[in-house]
Amino acid sequence: MDVDSRKFIELSATAVRNESLKTSMGLLGAGLSMRRAQAKAGLAEFDALRDEARDIKNDVLANLDAYLEAFEAQVTRQGGVVHWASTDEEARDAILAICRDADARTVTKSKSMVTEEIELVPHLEAHGITAVETDLGEYIIQLRRERPSHIIAPAIHLNKDEVSETFFEHHRKLGYNERLTERADLVGEARHVLRDKFLGADVGISGANFLIAESGTVVLVTNEGNAELTTSLPKTHIVVTGIEKVVPTFEDAATFIRLLGRSAAGMEISQYTSFITGPAREGDADGPRNFHVVLVDNGRSRMIGTEFQDMLRCIRCSACLNHCPVYLSVGGHAYGSVYNGPMGAVLTPGLSSIGDAGHLPNASTFCGKCEEVCPVRIPLPRMMRAWRNRESEAKLNPVGMRWGLRGWQWLATHPRLYRLATRLGIGVLRRIARGDSSYLSHMPLAAGNWTRDRDFPTPSPTSFVAQWEDKL
Amino acid sequence: MSRERVLTDIRSRLAGDTKARHDAAVARIGARRRNTVPERASRAAEARVAQFEEMLARVKGTTARLARLSDVPAAVQQYLGEGARVCVDAEIDALALPWQDTRLTHVPWAPKTGFDCIVSGCVAGAAETGTIAISSGIDAPLSRAFLGESHIVVLPSARLFGGYEDIFDLVRQGDLPRHLTFVSGPSCTGDIEMIMEYGAHGPRALHVLIIDS
């Protein structure tokens, strides 16, 4: 997985000044949090479903090998093939091999974060296979050669005019010469362009929202209907998904389906929820002859049995992003990872390393909103804190931070020296304030990051504890 | 081999022995236990039609109630207008409905053939979210439901259930269809500026004819 969060500070500084991004993020945050709240209020059993969903996933993770083998056996029984990939490279190779077996020249794709994680499309294109993203948002950013900025709304960082410009530039060579200004017309043009791609594709690649162990069924959730066309028209269907997506039964899938749309976008259910079981049957009028499922580990199994295991409950609903004040300030691209927001801040270092992704679990105020809205009750702040511990233990965080905290702890456990040191510090601040001002507008060193944007109330000369002692 | 490597990596981090986990998973799957089913998915049959209509209307689907199956052709023409090019699926075609009384143009199905509307049957409905379930099968290409400009579904009220679990119980009675899709409203996308636009890749409109008898 290609991760680089080292430029997070610079990218976030640029992002917060991007007015167009600010508008997009405002629409996202206000719109989806309101819709989710309404959907939650409309279903009395919502919190009970969350508890059950958490328990189902915990059971699955505790018996993961057994559920995966059960799923595999059912896929095989139905005439499909399961491939296992320990790394992203193994996954890419397996998928390319299937495409070559199918003599594929064109592939249609429905939305899948795992294919983003393993960087599948560039790999296929490097080997002469044209891969077309068919989810509208993914299609837009594919034309623009960008990465998704949100796990379910990949083009949320763009506005209508930017989409219009992108279509005008790319669709002209297909004979579409009009510069469109209405959203409905943009959607209509993409529909026309992509309809031909659906009909002409040799292979369809999808992700999976859930895998049902009971029957070897793959569950796909979309609003556009692109997953259904991707998976029923080409002769070969490849499902690419993470090993943590398995659930025991259809009944368990129902619990998650009731949570997913509501948590993601305040929808009672998404427009289309497909349950796909194996390749086309004898006599079927459509459907793929070849059905493959690629189960991707790529670092997931390393999280089992650690303080990060709960992260594997994640169903990629995006509620944590939609409610995160940090994500809504900087957008997804600043994170330098395809997984962003709170879930990305925990998952990314798990799939890559805390060295590559150090900023992500650090850039949080621990406000706790993400955990509050998570449909599977993942304790995201607790796990971000655990990553900070790992980072500090490996001495990967700034040395000034480590020594500063060690010094603070030493002082806090030596109260007399604490009194002396804090009195000296306050004296310095009061000297900078020149005694009379009640606010500091400049402070030295790192504290200057505070006074760059806000004033600091000048501390009193004598601490509360000292004054109290004097009064006794 | 990758398979063994992934399973070994998982097993090395799990508690208990492989056999115990296998038995636990088999027992859990075999139980097919229902989890919490919301009250709204468990209402009595008489309340379901109105609930279905209300829930589907919320997601921009429309409905009409018909007394008899033989009313379907006239209702289709009323919805689409005279001269519309319709593709009727095998299940509905086999009912020998009085299409001759309408001025609709019938188009045979082929992926590349354009038609205004597909008229199809369905597996069942779930009132909890105004959802209908369609499936693939012999003479029933799943993709057809996504290639028309609009989609009219015929739903006998006897097959309108409360919740998703009821549909699962029904499809489990026979061979699971290869592709079962829950449809809850017309195709849409909010990918440009979070505003819902209809007719993304699938039908722009979804109309359900609920047959009372």
Add this chain to the structure above:
Amino acid sequence: MSEEKPRRREVALFATCLVDLVRPDIGFDVARLVLDAGFKVVVPPLQTCCGQPNYNGGDKSGAMAMARRNIDLLMPYEYVVVPSGSCGGMIAHHYPELLSGDTVYAGRARRLAERVYELSRFLVDVADYQPSRRLEGTVTYHDACAGLRELGIKSGPRTLLERAGAQVVESGQAEACCGFGGTFCIKYPDISNAMLERKVADIEATGAATVVAGELGCLMNIEGKLHRTGRPIAARHFAQLLAPEQKS
């Protein structure tokens, strides 16, 4: 120390490092409130910091050392009152988790957790306090994150303000983080500022003359921005508004 009142009515005030060092007047306001509610106030003189900066900054062992020390410091008291949801949450919520593997301190941490009260919770749930102070005008309340989500502090401070006669107007985003986050505001100043700008605009939109909270970190952050941008809105800890007027 004399035992003139029964020991159960004694409250240890853990001021928090920010109140202690930056705004000692709030410490006295808290003490007067607890006194007015009918309790005796003790300020353990060796108190320092609850350990949050270390706990959240990746220094788990440092945080554990601070937690053990504070447990020793606060165990003798029947009630411990903290005028901060985050420091209260640290002691009540995170100490037991931090020390769960410590044979000596795990139990002590759990017992202390049962006796630690965020100030508004103590005043409403334990003391059923009726403020003697009378307030006029409108205020808006900012729900500081840790108090809200770790301790469930939501109605208590509003109840107290309303009992004193203040009109509490709700802002649209009262539960949104202000961008303080301890060292976060220093490490990620641009993001912190973006969050703070949204918070201050949300407060301003209420038209209230005062924004009230129960967390000094947030208040310093919000107040600093209000002052820098010349907005005539006061930022106050609820203890400052509710404390009985000083008879000097």
